[in-house]
Amino acid sequence: MSENTNKVGKRKKNRYPATDYERIFHPRTLAILGVSAEEGGVGFGTGMLKSIMAMGFEGKIFPVNPKGGNISGLEIYKRVEDIPEKVDFAIIAVAARWVPASLEACLKIGVAGAEILSSGFSELGTAEGRELEKQIQEIAARGIRVVGPNCFGIYCPASGLTMLPGPDLSRQSGPVAFLAQSGGMSIDFAHTGKWLGVRFSKMVSFGNGADLREAELLNHLARDPETKVISMYIEGIKDGDAFFREIKAAASKKPVIVFKGGLSHAGARSVASHTASMGGSRVIWQSILKQAGAIQVNDTEELAQVNLAFSLLPHRSFKSISVTGGGGAIGVTACDTAEKYGMDIPSLYPELQARIENVLPRPGSSAINPIDVANPFVGPEVLKEALLAAAQDDRIELQIIVSLLFHYKTIARMFGKPVSEVAPYRELAQAVRDVVDQTGKPVIAVLPNVKKGLDDMDITELIALTRQEYMNHGIPVFDELHDAVRAIAHMNTYYGRRKHEKR
Numbered sequence: 001m002s003e004n005t006n007k008v009g010k011r012k013k014n015r016y017p018a019t020d021y022e023r024i025f026h027p028r029t030l031a032i033l034g035v036s037a038e039e040g041g042v043g044f045g046t047g048m049l050k051s052i053m054a055m056g057f058e059g060k061i062f063p064v065n066p067k068g069g070n071i072s073g074l075e076i077y078k079r080v081e082d083i084p085e086k087v088d089f090a091i092i093a094v095a096a097r098w099v100p101a102s103l104e105a106c107l108k109i110g111v112a113g114a115e116i117l118s119s120g121f122s123e124l125g126t127a128e129g130r131e132l133e134k135q136i137q138e139i140a141a142r143g144i145r146v147v148g149p150n151c152f153g154i155y156c157p158a159s160g161l162t163m164l165p166g167p168d169l170s171r172q173s174g175p176v177a178f179l180a181q182s183g184g185m186s187i188d189f190a191h192t193g194k195w196l197g198v199r200f201s202k203m204v205s206f207g208n209g210a211d212l213r214e215a216e217l218l219n220h221l222a223r224d225p226e227t228k229v230i231s232m233y234i235e236g237i238k239d240g241d242a243f244f245r246e247i248k249a250a251a252s253k254k255p256v257i258v259f260k261g262g263l264s265h266a267g268a269r270s271v272a273s274h275t276a277s278m279g280g281s282r283v284i285w286q287s288i289l290k291q292a293g294a295i296q297v298n299d300t301e302e303l304a305q306v307n308l309a310f311s312l313l314p315h316r317s318f319k320s321i322s323v324t325g326g327g328g329a330i331g332v333t334a335c336d337t338a339e340k341y342g343m344d345i346p347s348l349y350p351e352l353q354a355r356i357e358n359v360l361p362r363p364g365s366s367a368i369n370p371i372d373v374a375n376p377f378v379g380p381e382v383l384k385e386a387l388l389a390a391a392q393d394d395r396i397e398l399q400i401i402v403s404l405l406f407h408y409k410t411i412a413r414m415f416g417k418p419v420s421e422v423a424p425y426r427e428l429a430q431a432v433r434d435v436v437d438q439t440g441k442p443v444i445a446v447l448p449n450v451k452k453g454l455d456d457m458d459i460t461e462l463i464a465l466t467r468q469e470y471m472n473h474g475i476p477v478f479d480e481l482h483d484a485v486r487a488i489a490h491m492n493t494y495y496g497r498r499k500h501e502k503r
Contacts, residue, residue: 025154031106032062093117123207177204222250227254321344353368
């Protein structure tokens with residue numbers, strides 16, 4: 001799938017070089033430069049080869065090394081030019097001084113794009129490093145797109161491309177795209193998404209960004225049908241006008257979530273040594289992102305949580321919510337948190353309160369909203385009835401259920417059984433899914449855990465099993481009530497702004 005370009009390949013406003021993103025993200029043939037046939041080789045090239053094979057990449061792989069040989073049942077070609085088939089994409093993991101020649105060889109045989117994992121370029125701040133990166137840019141301008149250098153590459157679950165060093169990332173595709181200058185941030189987010197429930201369309205760690213970088217990738221993702229949510233980690237940008245233009249255009253079509261690094265003085269110094277980028281002013285960045293209509297988050301946890309909400313919840317705002325759980329303090333916290341983020345927890349209609357009171361245990365329960373179910377051992381069927389009743393209040397747009405499953409360890413010890421056999425987590429997840437299906441109103445699950453010591457690893461396992469069960473039913477799960485409400489607030493900001501703009 002190519003994009004409009006001018007004939008000389010020079011960038012104009014809203015114009016970028018011809019790019020066959022299909023061959024880059026979904027290659028059928030892949031060359032890996034820098035593998036080693038030596039037993040026990042652990043270089044980047046060899047590591048990527050083994051990782052991509054472990055991911056189940058279904059296309060053809062052509063390892064390249066001047067020494068030749070064999071690896072993992074594959075012939076190692078001595079030169080890129082010796083590869084007998086058309087190559088879609090290349091992974092370059094050779095010493096920095098050999099990168100320009102390797103990229104030139106890939107251009108010569110018609111490779112659509114290449115990711116350069118090697119470091120030793122402008123991030124070093126040396127004349128030699130800058131010159132090598134300049135050569136990469138000059139080669140790229142002649143017809144091959146480049147991700148990197150100094151990056152972890154591309155992760156695309158649908159095609160089986162994985163980034164360094166990701167042999168165990170999820171192959172399940174989803175709606176979230178992620179762009180980052182940091183390879184470490186990218187691989188960490190990919191792993192977090194696997195257990196949290198965030199599924200990716202594609203992820204690009206572009207490092208120094210000698211060629212493909214944030215503005216142009218935003219332009220592509222804004223039109224990418226596989227991507228419904230765009231998220232980014234940015235350390236610095238090289239073309240402020242292009243970035244603002246593209247992020248504003250993208251945010252007008254789909255949510256764009258940004259974690260900006262390097263806003264402190266110390267962080268700015270670290271950014272300069274990491275990817276040779278300029279960090280920028282906190283106030284300026286906040287203003288830019290707000291004007292563009294993007295969502296700004298402050299850390300990696302918030303980044304993951306907000307992506308979870310945007311990817312699994314209906315595309316709208318939620319101003320009035322209900323909260324159901326055991327313990328009066330949960331209700332108080334819920335009210336305080338909701339008010340902080342501009343949401344309302346209205347008292348339910350009296351007839352609905354009466355309906356809920358009829359199924360809740362007495363004494364100690366309350367059906368006002370928040371709904372206090374009195375104790376953490378109330379069964380899934382009772383919780384289901386409470387949620388079904390609360391959903392009948394036409395003011396309630398979204399429900400949150402807080403389950404203190406860690407308390408089930410007490411019962412497990414009493415009966416000498418594993419806690420995962422005692423806690424009805426499967427029935428709970430099914431009950432919540434039934435509520436969503438019957439009412440059409442989304443439900444968020446919150447699973448706090450105060451027992452995290454070595455003697456409570458069974459609780460950690462129970463929480464993970466429950467989260468997986470909820471994920472299988474399409475229900476987003478958060479660790480804390482605050483995290484869930486904050487994520488909803490970001491959705492309210494984005495969709496509230498979109499609604500206002502359409503008037």
